[in-house]
Amino acid sequence: MPIPPKLQSVLETLELVPERSDRIQFLISLAEGFHSPPPEVVAKPYPEEFRVPGCESEAFVFSRPRADGTLDFYFAVENPQGVSAMALAAILRESFTGANREDILSVPEDVIYQVFGKELSMGKSMGLMGMVQMAKMQARKGPH
Amino acid sequence: MAISELQSLEHTTSEALVSTEWLAEHLEDPNVRIVESDEDPLLYFVGHIPGAVEVDWTRDLNDQVRRDYLNRESFEALMRRHGIGNDTCVVFYGDRSNWWAAYALWVFSLFGHANTRILDGGRQKWIAEGRPLTSEEPNYEPTNYTAQPRDDKQDRAFRDEVLAHSDLHNKLIDVRSPQEFTGERLHMPEYPNEGALRGGHIPGALSVPWARAVNLETGEFRPLEELRQIYELEVGLGKGEDVIVYCRIGERSSHTWFVLKHLLGFGSVRNYDGSWTEWGNLVGVPIER
Numbered sequence: 001m002p003i004p005p006k007l008q009s010v011l012e013t014l015e016l017v018p019e020r021s022d023r024i025q026f027l028i029s030l031a032e033g034f035h036s037p038p039p040e041v042v043a044k045p046y047p048e049e050f051r052v053p054g055c056e057s058e059a060f061v062f063s064r065p066r067a068d069g070t071l072d073f074y075f076a077v078e079n080p081q082g083v084s085a086m087a088l089a090a091i092l093r094e095s096f097t098g099a100n101r102e103d104i105l106s107v108p109e110d111v112i113y114q115v116f117g118k119e120l121s122m123g124k125s126m127g128l129m130g131m132v133q134m135a136k137m138q139a140r141k142g143p144h
Numbered sequence: 145m146a147i148s149e150l151q152s153l154e155h156t157t158s159e160a161l162v163s164t165e166w167l168a169e170h171l172e173d174p175n176v177r178i179v180e181s182d183e184d185p186l187l188y189f190v191g192h193i194p195g196a197v198e199v200d201w202t203r204d205l206n207d208q209v210r211r212d213y214l215n216r217e218s219f220e221a222l223m224r225r226h227g228i229g230n231d232t233c234v235v236f237y238g239d240r241s242n243w244w245a246a247y248a249l250w251v252f253s254l255f256g257h258a259n260t261r262i263l264d265g266g267r268q269k270w271i272a273e274g275r276p277l278t279s280e281e282p283n284y285e286p287t288n289y290t291a292q293p294r295d296d297k298q299d300r301a302f303r304d305e306v307l308a309h310s311d312l313h314n315k316l317i318d319v320r321s322p323q324e325f326t327g328e329r330l331h332m333p334e335y336p337n338e339g340a341l342r343g344g345h346i347p348g349a350l351s352v353p354w355a356r357a358v359n360l361e362t363g364e365f366r367p368l369e370e371l372r373q374i375y376e377l378e379v380g381l382g383k384g385e386d387v388i389v390y391c392r393i394g395e396r397s398s399h400t401w402f403v404l405k406h407l408l409g410f411g412s413v414r415n416y417d418g419s420w421t422e423w424g425n426l427v428g429v430p431i432e433r
């Protein structure tokens with residue numbers, strides 16, 4: 001099953017960056033492009049039902065419907081030290097917004113290891129996978 | 145405090161900690177090497193304390209094939225690469241209330257590098273005070289560091305030792321969440337299952353979650369008097385007792401190991417790094433709920 005083309009493109013780019021330091025700089029540049037949801041989409045305090053369980057970076061995932069049946073995705077990361085979560089949020093927002101829902105559902109949760117490498121703690125892994133899981137859940141159920 | 149004074153200090157009091165003020169005054173001290181160890185693999189590269197090197201807990205401290213720590217040769221290579229000499233004072237800091245910093249310090253101790261400190265408050269306090277960060281990675285002249293063979297007896301415990309310790313009713317401290325301790329959960333609150341087949345705790349273990357030792361608002365360790373109140377008066381640990389601490393993989397418990405051994409001055413504290421991911425999967429070992 002295909003995954004969203006923009007996500008595929010990011011993964012292919014990362015494959016071309018075998019050096020850890022270069023990969024990290026690429027991910028940091030993505031994190032720097034992260035933006036919280038605009039207040040007209042969702043206001044603080046964010047509803048707890050959209051909090052990613054187990055994510056120490058305090059991530060939230062929101063989505064809004066588009067006319068074509070796809071979704072606009074928005075991510076919040078409340079912990080300013082949650083740089084990896086911000087990088088993943090930037091990737092998922094760019095990749096999942098406007099993407100075919102079936103393609104989103106085809107994304108495996110462990111895609112985070114393709115993004116960050118396998119040198120992640122269990123806790124960090126679970127938090128990041130939780131972000132993917134929650135976005136997929138919204139793609140499955142419809143907009144929130 | 146002069147570095148010569150620092151090197152002579154015993155790690156039995158809060159001298160095992162340095163303050164942000166002290167570290168700010170020693171950023172260019174050639175006898176001090178600052179080491180950042182984080183859970184988030186990007187944090188160091190976003191910005192770190194000037195002059196700090198990164199020690200990654202998976203890549204640098206763990207054997208890359210079997211479940212164990214690096215060997216003597218790898219440790220020497222790590223130290224030489226970062227310009228750390230045998231007498232260098234290594235100051236650890238990191239994210240998550242110095243959780244991973246304590247873990248790195250514990251691994252360093254297995255190789256006999258005793259001149260170690262933790263930056264009280266870690267990354268959180270340094271940033272909160274508006275102190276400088278840089279993304280520039282330092283380059284240090286390699287050293288000829290020589291390590292002692294890894295000593296797994298003094299500060300580390302293995303499953304058979306833990307079983308014997310439990311049978312003798314010696315003190316065991318479980319630093320996981322209360323829900324993990326009771327077996328209600330097999331993993332940290334709100335975290336998915338992390339691989340243990342059984343829940344509960346090692347018989348006789350006392351529940352003292354690691355975060356009780358920390359002021360989570362500042363990231364600092366609690367004052368010594370409060371720590372004594374928790375561990376000695378409330379829990380009833382004696383400084384002369386043989387104590388084993390454990391958690392899930394030995395990372396949270398290294399934080400408590402540091403508190404007991406280096407802040408409160410307990411004489412015999414070992415970290416069971418096999419912890420619940422080993423014990424909860426072992427066939428036939430006793431479990432209490």
